[in-house]
Amino acid sequence: MGQPRRNDLLIPTLGVVFDAVAIEAAFLVSYFIRFDTTLLRFLPLQEDIPPLDAYVYGSLVVIPVWLLLFNTQNMYSARRNVAMSNELFVTVKLVTLGMLIVMSGAFFYRAFSYSRVVFGLLWITSIAFIFLGRYLLCRIERSLYARGKELRNAVIVGSNETAHRIYDMLHNHPLLGYKFVGYFAKTPSTDNASLGNVTYLGTLDEAPAKISAERIEFVLIALDHNDHDHLLKLVHSCEGVNVEFMMVPEILELMASQMRVVEIEGIPFIQLKSVPMTTWGRILKRSFDIIATSLLLILFSPLLLVIAVAIKLDSKGPTLFSQERVGIDGKQFHILKFRSMNADAETQTGPVWARENDPRKTRVGKFLRHTSLDELPQLINVLRGDMSLVGPRPERLFFVEQFRQHVPKYLDRHRVKAGMTGWAQVNGLRGPYGSLEERIKYDIYYIENWSLWFDMRILLKTIRAIFSSGHPLPQ
16 A cells, blocks of 8 residues: 655645634734724724624634635645635635625624624735735745655656656746656656656556555656556556546647536536636626726826837837737737837838847837837727737737647637737746747636636736746737
8 A cells, every 4th residue: 555645734734723813813803903993983983892702702603614615625735836826816705705604694693793894804804814824834835845845756657748848847846845756658768858857767567566666646647648558557556555646638639628527418428618708707807807907007107108208219100009910709900019119120021920139129119028018008909899908819810820720729719809918928938938839728728717816817927927027928
């Protein structure tokens, strides 16, 4: 039998403790702000000061309910490896749902009248304290990994292109909590840049015995479709062993698809493709775009004016650059940007992608492209309805006609509105970075997993990426 999986107790237990303490602290602080300070003296409140005990007893009921609610979203699983921006959105969503439960309970509990102001404060303080606890927990977990503690032994099964990509992406991130022991394949890899850097552990037939002997806890499978017999044999041979298998699907090019089983009249069907957004989903997304874009245009109006003047003073030509792009349902529209190149940039070259050190860029244009400020006029496109704040980046018809012939699922990007930023861009796939095929997979994943929370996550990651690295995100 394999060894029990490590770190399945410490981090989850700390998570429960931190959340419980945070919720209790939120109750106490909310009560203190409302009844023991003068911070809210501007409100016309005439409530009598209730006993603190009533709120403490109430918190003892709320804490286990909220912890169970958090557990339904896997908030206490080991090695969650989530970005703090994602953690913030999940925290806001769960605390909001938890507050609805609390207020519903308070409505039916007539023996005591809880303050609505305290409930309002509780929503704010709970989000703040729980997120702070989550941040501390993340720091503790990463500190353990950085010191080589609580790491899970991991192996890769396979040596194809997908296996190399998995290793390249994960071995540079030791804070994820994995220690790569080696890989299994039919033959040793000859690639010195990827799997050639780790130990070749043997053939696929030797894998079951060594997985148990080496206390392997995490197996990443990247096999071709003609090796599925080996996969079934591997899983069967590891029965009774505490090991986790994860497989990267390559079959039918469904890597980016959201597959689920749908039952119709008792017959199970595997849904390979669905409508990405309902009518109400489109209304919700459009409403969010209008509100957020209007606020951003007001906020950035002084900056837009300064950039426009700088462009005029720097080089001859118009301030704005308009270009036809392909959007939702294949319809073309004129995208707006601040001009960052010479006015006749494509007169001799024709349609080409901009390069990192493109000589056609103006002095101001280099700065604008480096900071992504040249994309700000697209807020007008969003307000007009041509684009959304978040979605696949639009491309010119010249390139669309080329890519549709060679890139699988390329035209699926046009099932939703194009965006100023997208899931591919915040994951480093922009401009010359990353293959076009990889970018399309991220775009399709976004389309098939869309939610308003997902949009907010991407916007937050966009802001963080721009300010932390200074690299341009769209393109």
